[in-house]
Amino acid sequence: xxxxxxxxxxxxxxxxxxxxxxxxxxxxxxxxxxxxxxxxxxxxxxxxxxxxxxxxxxxxxxxxxxxxxxxxxxxxxxxxxxxxxxxxxxxxxxxxxxxxxxxxxxxxxxxxxxxxxxxxxxxxxxxxxxxxxxxxxxxxxxxxxxxxxxxxxxxxxxxxxxxxxxxxxxxxxxxxxxxxxxxxxxxxxxxxxxxxxxxxxxxxxxxxxxxxxxxxxxxxxxxxxx
Amino acid sequence: xxxxxxxxxxxxxxxxxxxxxxxxxxxxxxxxxxxxxxxxxxxxxxxxxxxxxxxxxxxxxxxxxxxxxxxxxxxxxxxxxxxxxxxxxxxxxxxxxxxxxxxxxxxxxxxxxxxxxxxxxxxxxxxxxxxxxxxxxxxxxxxxxxxxxxxxxxxxxxxxxxxxxxxxxxxxxxxxxxxxxxxxxxxxxxxxxxxxxxxxxxxxxxxx
Numbered sequence: 001x002x003x004x005x006x007x008x009x010x011x012x013x014x015x016x017x018x019x020x021x022x023x024x025x026x027x028x029x030x031x032x033x034x035x036x037x038x039x040x041x042x043x044x045x046x047x048x049x050x051x052x053x054x055x056x057x058x059x060x061x062x063x064x065x066x067x068x069x070x071x072x073x074x075x076x077x078x079x080x081x082x083x084x085x086x087x088x089x090x091x092x093x094x095x096x097x098x099x100x101x102x103x104x105x106x107x108x109x110x111x112x113x114x115x116x117x118x119x120x121x122x123x124x125x126x127x128x129x130x131x132x133x134x135x136x137x138x139x140x141x142x143x144x145x146x147x148x149x150x151x152x153x154x155x156x157x158x159x160x161x162x163x164x165x166x167x168x169x170x171x172x173x174x175x176x177x178x179x180x181x182x183x184x185x186x187x188x189x190x191x192x193x194x195x196x197x198x199x200x201x202x203x204x205x206x207x208x209x210x211x212x213x214x215x216x217x218x219x220x221x222x223x224x225x226x
Numbered sequence: 227x228x229x230x231x232x233x234x235x236x237x238x239x240x241x242x243x244x245x246x247x248x249x250x251x252x253x254x255x256x257x258x259x260x261x262x263x264x265x266x267x268x269x270x271x272x273x274x275x276x277x278x279x280x281x282x283x284x285x286x287x288x289x290x291x292x293x294x295x296x297x298x299x300x301x302x303x304x305x306x307x308x309x310x311x312x313x314x315x316x317x318x319x320x321x322x323x324x325x326x327x328x329x330x331x332x333x334x335x336x337x338x339x340x341x342x343x344x345x346x347x348x349x350x351x352x353x354x355x356x357x358x359x360x361x362x363x364x365x366x367x368x369x370x371x372x373x374x375x376x377x378x379x380x381x382x383x384x385x386x387x388x389x390x391x392x393x394x395x396x397x398x399x400x401x402x403x404x405x406x407x408x409x410x411x412x413x414x415x416x417x418x419x420x421x422x423x424x425x426x427x428x429x430x431x432x433x434x
Contacts, residue, residue, distance in 0.1 A: 070422070077420075099421040132375060
């Protein structure tokens with residue numbers, strides 16, 4: 001994975017959300033932390049073109065999301081905070097098929113790919129279930145499966161554990177550990193990020209600290225408590 | 227509204243959604259051609275056989291059909307009052323047959339199969355540029371998905387207001403509901419976009 005940000009700034013309604021970010025992200029597991037309103041979610045959205053920079057340039061494996069958004073979205077899967085709003089089809093297997101159909105995957109390949117991903121996450125029994133009837137944890141795993149089935153090389157998670165209980169939080173964490181993809185995770189769950197390769201701490205749209213978890217997480221915790 | 231599909235392996239489950247919709251349209255047309263109680267009662271009985279053979283289960287069927295049954299009784303009663311008893315019976319039997327058949331189709335067909343069949347049915351109009359078949363089909367699927375979600379939000383707002391001692395009032399419920407829908411719409415739009423929607427435009431059909 002290689003995501004580069006050169007002088008990236010994002011403004012919304014005259015307010016500076018992100019300011020002059022210069023980053024080169026190559027690590028396999030990167031955590032993004034920060035207080036509410038610090039720009040974490042906007043930063044995450046820059047990685048697959050859901051948010052666009054007001055200035056500067058973003059490149060994902062050399063591709064500009066502004067110029068070639070489809071190609072970037074093929075490479076970068078995005079898991080939202082609330083799976084209720086990410087799951088768009090009534091049945092689990094239909095929801096997984098949605099992304100594949102958008103990619104133009106041949107019909108005969110869709111079912112085997114769905115089956116493989118559901119089995120990999122240990123939720124193959126949910127294939128024919130109604131999405132609205134699943135538990136919060138199951139929904140988040142389905143949302144993850146719906147992204148994984150599209151076979152992205154990079155995964156971006158925007159606070160995926162916020163609505164989960166401890167058991168499902170751990171299960172999602174285990175799933176992520178086993179995934180070969182690179183992952184950028186926005187989270188308030190500092191315990192989960194402790195084994196990551198790199199942590200970005202955001203404050204008021206700027207990178208306040210960029211370091212390994214052993215240094216960045218205690219520093220951030222102290223700032224929050226102080 | 228819950229999603230109605232019930233997984234199963236009956237002949238009706240196996241029949242393609244396109245054929246089922248076509249049969250439903252033809253049966254509906256035929257029902258309006260029948261004007262006597264006896265043939266309509268026979269049609270009603272045949273619909274009951276179809277529902278039974280689909281393995282849906284009467285309890286599940288009744289859960290969905292009971293409000294429609296009330297509506298059918300109201301229509302039949304009203305027709306009986308303004309016309310006569312036979313006309314009321316005819317209206318009731320016709321409506322019951324159509325509702326039974328429509329429910330049998332929705333109980334045995336997944337939303338995506340229905341949507342695909344609709345898209346295929348709209349394809350000739352799509353080719354003429356009159357409608358965007360894929361967009362219409364996707365809109366229907368999305369609606370089916372989010373109706374239970376909106377119901378849940380409605381319930382949550384009602385409970386939040388009740389907890390603060392506010393009595394249930396449609397006007398007080400509508401405003402937070404609209405705000406919640408607008409907020410959800412933004413995220414849903416992002417989620418759809420993130421998963422590659424809209425797909426690449428299809429190639430135009432090849433001329434022979």
